[in-house]
Amino acid sequence: MPGMLDTDDDDLEYHPPTREEVFTQLENWRRRLHALYADIISWLPADAGYETEIRDHMADEGPMRHAGVPPQPVPELVVRRNSQPVLIFTPNACWIIGAAGRIYVNEGNHKTIPHTLVDSTSPFVERGWRLIRRDRVRPALGKPIDMSKWRGLPFDRLQLLALMEPANE
Amino acid sequence: MNEFGHIIWLHEVCNDLIDDQIEYCLSEQEDDADSLKDKHTWIKSRQTNDHAYFCLLVFQLEQAIKSAFMRLCNSRGSKAIGADRIAWERVKTSKADFLTMVKFLLPDEIHLYHRAKELYRDRNKIAHEGELSLPIQMSTAQRDIIDISTRIHSALSDLEAAP
Numbered sequence: 001m002p003g004m005l006d007t008d009d010d011d012l013e014y015h016p017p018t019r020e021e022v023f024t025q026l027e028n029w030r031r032r033l034h035a036l037y038a039d040i041i042s043w044l045p046a047d048a049g050y051e052t053e054i055r056d057h058m059a060d061e062g063p064m065r066h067a068g069v070p071p072q073p074v075p076e077l078v079v080r081r082n083s084q085p086v087l088i089f090t091p092n093a094c095w096i097i098g099a100a101g102r103i104y105v106n107e108g109n110h111k112t113i114p115h116t117l118v119d120s121t122s123p124f125v126e127r128g129w130r131l132i133r134r135d136r137v138r139p140a141l142g143k144p145i146d147m148s149k150w151r152g153l154p155f156d157r158l159q160l161l162a163l164m165e166p167a168n169e
Numbered sequence: 170m171n172e173f174g175h176i177i178w179l180h181e182v183c184n185d186l187i188d189d190q191i192e193y194c195l196s197e198q199e200d201d202a203d204s205l206k207d208k209h210t211w212i213k214s215r216q217t218n219d220h221a222y223f224c225l226l227v228f229q230l231e232q233a234i235k236s237a238f239m240r241l242c243n244s245r246g247s248k249a250i251g252a253d254r255i256a257w258e259r260v261k262t263s264k265a266d267f268l269t270m271v272k273f274l275l276p277d278e279i280h281l282y283h284r285a286k287e288l289y290r291d292r293n294k295i296a297h298e299g300e301l302s303l304p305i306q307m308s309t310a311q312r313d314i315i316d317i318s319t320r321i322h323s324a325l326s327d328l329e330a331a332p
Contacts, residue, residue, distance in 0.1 A: 012268075012286070014294040062302020097223070097291045098309035111195045113188050118306055132308060150308035 017095075019067045026059070026072055029094040029101060032119060036103075036129060037077045037089070043157035044079065050086075053078045063095045079164075084108065086164055089117070105131075105163065115163065117155055129155040131163075172229055173318065177311055180222035187215045219305045220295050226314050227292040230285075231267060237321050238270040244329040274321050274328065281320055284313045 017025060037054060044050045057076035064072065077089040085108040093102045100121045104114035116132040130152035153159060194208040239261065246257035265273070271285045288310065294300040 012290050012293055014290060014297075014300060016300075062300070065302070093304045096304045096306055097294070098306035098313075102304070102306060113192055113195075118309070120309065151312060152308065 016066045017063050019069060022064055022067045022069045025094060026064075026074065029091070030074055032101065033075050033077075033091060033103075036117075037075065040077060040079070040089070040160060043160050045161075049082050051080045051083070053080070057090055059091060059094065061093060061095050081164075090114075092116075107163075116152075118152060131155040131159050133163075172233065173226060173311075173315055176222060176225055176229065180218065180307065183218050183222075184215060187211055187218060191215070216304050217301065219307050220301060223305050223307065223310055224292060224295055226311065227288055230288070230314050230318055233318050234267065234270050234274065234285075234321060237274055237325050238265065241273065241325060241328055245331075271317075275317075275324055278320060278324075281317050285317050288313055288317075 034054075037052075041052050044052070054075045054077055056073035058071040059074045060071040064070075074091045074094070076091065077087075078085055079087040079089075088106040088108065088110070090104050090106065091101070092104045093099075096102050099118045101119035103117040105117055106112075106114045113134050115134050118130050118132060119128075120130050121128065131154075132150060132152035190211045191208065194204060194211060197204050242257055242261035246254055246261060249257050260273075267289055268282070268286060271282055275281050275285075291305075291310075294303060
């Protein structure tokens, strides 16, 4: 066996986070959310009538309940234009298989399926936030799947502006 | 990705149908208790659907790894002589676990090994611990499964040919 793999602990059991670990993880999640929201706010066009508000959203996730932690506040970002909500960034999951966190992006009225922002940071794959846009085009039977749609795109200023296109019209 | 393509497609179609129901609930003007309950039931169903297809994909990956491992043992064992032949026979009948097989098949791919380990650990969370409250970002899981399986297929011919 190659030496580099021998050092691995190979522990495949699942250890739910303890109460302390839950609070540490939530603090880390809040820090990442605030950093993302600061970027988003800086990307908004100036003098175009945009206002932002960061308010509390109560997170209540499985590992928190498991550790006996009651719902805790995490920041939610609302982007308004001319006082009408345009985009709402709601943290969906801090504990999630396959990602370091997930945010749902609603277009103002919460009347459609949201877009998804994924924190893809991990030691081995690409880092940072990726946007997976809501796509209701059903794949055709037997046709190859377009994986690029699911991998999403790095979330940057252009992606943000594209999300707000209906509001810019 | 052939053995995985159909499962991924079916997962997408099922989620799409569930999304229709969620959108219908969202479009309803009433915010009464029944509408909200329906909405949450469908959102929960979407998560359960993810769990089901995630497990199915990982089971397929396990099967693909097992058959690649057996192929490797057979072809290397048949070429080897003396002690080497006995060693390969022992490896083949050792009931190697999932990660040992991955180590044999991807000896130089430590990042894929770790992704396989995470997938297996996540599968155990759902299959053994009944941890159904954890949502899954399926796009990442699907990418990892396809990356690992593609790499194993391409590595297998090199490994079989190794002296």
